[in-house]
Amino acid sequence: xxxxxxxxxxxxxxxxxxxxxxxxxxxxxxxxxxxxxxxxxxxxxxxxxxxxxxxxxxxxxxxxxxxxxxxxxxxxxxxxxxxxxxxxxxxxxxxxxxxxxxxxxxxxxxxxxxxxxxxxxxxxxxxxxxxxxxxxxxxxxxxxxxxxxxxxxxxxxxxxxxxxxxxxxxxxxxxxxxxxxxxxxxxxxxxxxxxxxxxxxxxxxxxx
Amino acid sequence: xxxxxxxxxxxxxxxxxxxxxxxxxxxxxxxxxxxxxxxxxxxxxxxxxxxxxxxxxxxxxxxxxxxxxxxxxxxxxxxxxxxxxxxxxxxxxxxxxxxxxxxxxxxxxxxxxxxxxxxxxxxxxxxxxxxxxxxxxxxxxxxxxxxxxxxxxxxxxxxxxxxxxxxxxxxxxxxxxxxxxxxxxxxxxxxxxxxxxxxxxxxxxxxxxxxxxxxxxxxxxxxxxxxxxxxxxxxxxxxxxxxxxxxxxxxxxxxxxxxxxxxxxxxxxxxxxxxxxxxxxxxxxxxxxxxxxxxxxxxxxxxxxxxxxxxxxxxxxxxxxxxxxxxxxxxxxxxxxxxxxxxxxxxxxxxxxxxxxxxxxxxxxxxxxxxxxxxxxxxxxxxxxxxxxxxxxxxxxxxxxxxxxxxxxxxxxxxxxxxxxxxxxxxxxxxxxxxxxxxxxxxxxxxxxxxxxxxxxxxxxxxxxxxxxxx
Numbered sequence: 001x002x003x004x005x006x007x008x009x010x011x012x013x014x015x016x017x018x019x020x021x022x023x024x025x026x027x028x029x030x031x032x033x034x035x036x037x038x039x040x041x042x043x044x045x046x047x048x049x050x051x052x053x054x055x056x057x058x059x060x061x062x063x064x065x066x067x068x069x070x071x072x073x074x075x076x077x078x079x080x081x082x083x084x085x086x087x088x089x090x091x092x093x094x095x096x097x098x099x100x101x102x103x104x105x106x107x108x109x110x111x112x113x114x115x116x117x118x119x120x121x122x123x124x125x126x127x128x129x130x131x132x133x134x135x136x137x138x139x140x141x142x143x144x145x146x147x148x149x150x151x152x153x154x155x156x157x158x159x160x161x162x163x164x165x166x167x168x169x170x171x172x173x174x175x176x177x178x179x180x181x182x183x184x185x186x187x188x189x190x191x192x193x194x195x196x197x198x199x200x201x202x203x204x205x206x207x208x
Numbered sequence: 209x210x211x212x213x214x215x216x217x218x219x220x221x222x223x224x225x226x227x228x229x230x231x232x233x234x235x236x237x238x239x240x241x242x243x244x245x246x247x248x249x250x251x252x253x254x255x256x257x258x259x260x261x262x263x264x265x266x267x268x269x270x271x272x273x274x275x276x277x278x279x280x281x282x283x284x285x286x287x288x289x290x291x292x293x294x295x296x297x298x299x300x301x302x303x304x305x306x307x308x309x310x311x312x313x314x315x316x317x318x319x320x321x322x323x324x325x326x327x328x329x330x331x332x333x334x335x336x337x338x339x340x341x342x343x344x345x346x347x348x349x350x351x352x353x354x355x356x357x358x359x360x361x362x363x364x365x366x367x368x369x370x371x372x373x374x375x376x377x378x379x380x381x382x383x384x385x386x387x388x389x390x391x392x393x394x395x396x397x398x399x400x401x402x403x404x405x406x407x408x409x410x411x412x413x414x415x416x417x418x419x420x421x422x423x424x425x426x427x428x429x430x431x432x433x434x435x436x437x438x439x440x441x442x443x444x445x446x447x448x449x450x451x452x453x454x455x456x457x458x459x460x461x462x463x464x465x466x467x468x469x470x471x472x473x474x475x476x477x478x479x480x481x482x483x484x485x486x487x488x489x490x491x492x493x494x495x496x497x498x499x500x501x502x503x504x505x506x507x508x509x510x511x512x513x514x515x516x517x518x519x520x521x522x523x524x525x526x527x528x529x530x531x532x533x534x535x536x537x538x539x540x541x542x543x544x545x546x547x548x549x550x551x552x553x554x555x556x557x558x559x560x561x562x563x564x565x566x567x568x569x570x571x572x573x574x575x576x577x578x579x580x581x582x583x584x585x586x587x588x589x590x591x592x593x594x595x596x597x598x599x600x601x602x603x604x605x606x607x608x609x610x611x612x613x614x615x616x617x618x619x620x621x622x623x624x625x626x627x628x629x630x631x632x633x634x635x636x637x638x639x640x641x642x643x644x645x646x647x648x649x650x651x652x653x654x655x656x657x658x659x660x661x662x663x664x665x666x667x668x669x670x671x672x673x674x675x676x677x678x679x
Contacts, residue, residue, distance in 0.1 A: 027525065028403075029502050031640045033619075033640045033641070034641060038619045038620050041244055042273060042285070044247035044248070045247070056641070056642045082403060083403040087638060088638075089353060090245065091245065091336075091355040095355075111403075111406065112406060112436075113352055116354065120356035172230035185258075187227050187229075188227075188233055188360055194224050194233075195233075195235060195364065195366055198223070202235070204237060204330065204331060208459050208464075208466040208467045
């Protein structure tokens with residue numbers, strides 16, 4: 001049991017594994033406007049965003065969207081394709097996913113700001129080859145009730161029917177998640193003398 | 209690995225430390241905030257009991273949620289009012305300068321920072337908005353961040369970052385009359401793709417870039433993020449310095465001379481090494497219009513919506529989704545497609561020269577019957593400068609609405625939005641599904657002059673035909 005899975009709490013402390021069922025969202029270039037449409041950004045807290053995740057896509061599919069299907073309620077892993085999370089920098093997108101219950105994302109590739117936003121929330125974004133993601137998506141679509149276990153140390157995903165997929169997780173983010181230092185604030189505050197030195201060396205800080 | 213580029217130099221100058229996870233702590237020279245992505249960051253700061261490390265390096269404005277019809281307080285929308293009130297309270301509590309409504313300096317964050325001279329070459333600039341890449345036009349390294357990172361910059365004036373690779377995008381030749389930076393960047397994204405820039409900073413260089421005015425360079429860098437590149441930049445040159453001189457936050461007299469000398473030295477050297485290089489011919493680019501649901505789905509106005517056979521196999525599922533959502537048939541011309549709404553504005557194209565280009569088309573003509581057309585200046589300063597030239601009256605005479613500054617219909621966080629399946633001709637930056645406020649609304653991205661032409665004709669048309677003829 002990892003801190004990440006202490007439902008209904010949000011990720012906290014060292015994260016070494018994520019387990020649970022998975023939701024498949026197929027398609028490339030799924031942008032943050034689709035993950036959380038802009039009208040839901042009119043808020044001063046992130047509370048309540050979970051139920052709005054993929055709101056317009058879900059309305060269009062009237063109950064048949066993966067986030068609405070009964071057997072997928074409580075899922076904690078999201079499996080996507082290429083360039084997931086492109087577009088706006090809104091952290092509301094990973095916040096909405098996290099508040100719905102997502103604790104890890106597996107995909108072919110991620111937009112950078114989205115990836116960093118996920119890391120800042122303690123959500124690992126694993127990558128895998130096109131072929132691996134497709135086979136994973138096929139397996140999960142055929143057998144959606146499987147429990148998955150994702151290991152950060154080995155970057156592997158095991159499904160309860162027995163199949164194992166090799167994924168990739170960047171070394172830096174993996175270290176940060178495993179050590180519980182994925183929330184950067186305390187690290188950034190630790191080098192204040194160096195920060196002051198850097199600032200003092202910049203001409204524009206000192207009126208040239 | 210890149211070396212000797214502006215990106216490398218600015219990165220090295222702002223490095224504070226190597227962090228345990230392997231990333232770099234980077235000092236942030238200018239932090240811009242607005243009402244949408246900052247409230248939760250301030251709340252987190254309060255929870256942690258932390259002060260703002262360098263409040264004088266953060267500047268605020270309000271743009272996303274402001275109505276563009278009446279900006280009287282309180283706003284009609286209580287949620288919008290709460291967001292602005294929260295920003296005002298946070299800025300007051302932490303001693304942060306806020307360029308608020310009616311200050312004469314309010315506007316879209318990526319419009320006001322350059323026009324005030326806050327944005328300068330060689331800076332690192334962060335803002336909780338992906339279009340922060342705009343500021344790279346000055347030779348700054350500028351990128352969008354999420355709210356947790358806004359909290360980090362407030363707390364520490366720094367960020368945990370990984371270094372990007374650098375791709376030089378060399379543009380030869382000269383843009384044709386009626387072809388603008390917007391067309392150039394839509395064309396670049398069409399060719400390199402919306403994920404082509406992931407992992408890269410884009411350096412835009414070459415004769416066509418040298419010839420761009422500062423506002424055009426801002427349009428270009430603004431949309432680097434739409435090509436997947438977290439930042440884009442242009443090396444600072446005489447055009448940059450001429451734009452900056454005399455602006456409120458720019459040094460004067462001897463300090464100005466020292467600043468220019470420092471800025472000049474930051475440009476990528478002749479011996480700079482890039483991770484990748486590509487080139488384009490500016491003269492071959494036509495006015496470009498998007499037909500689909502990503503900014504990469506663009507074509508010349510004289511082209512047909514691409515067929516599946518003409519589409520890269522990897523991109524075919526997205527093309528099929530786009531045909532369906534946009535209700536367009538492959539192989540049919542984009543010119544002649546009827547539009548409902550025409551929007552001129554946004555951080556991409558809401559500056560004075562954008563309004564001038566649109567006005568040159570609108571002058572002596574009139575918006576077609578049944579078309580809703582409106583112009584939203586990017587800032588209070590842009591609005592005043594445009595009014596001083598009589599552009600407000602020119603647009604009104606031509607049947608356009610003239611609005612108050614804000615983000616407006618770029619992203620539908622305010623009353624300006626599409627309804628139902630309306631199609632907009634829009635000078636903004638994103639044509640994602642639902643982006644302009646209706647879950648089935650459709651967006652065609654194009655230059656402000658092309659939007660004006662569409663408003664006059666009531667359909668997509670080639671602005672070059674209108675520029676070359678008198679009304």
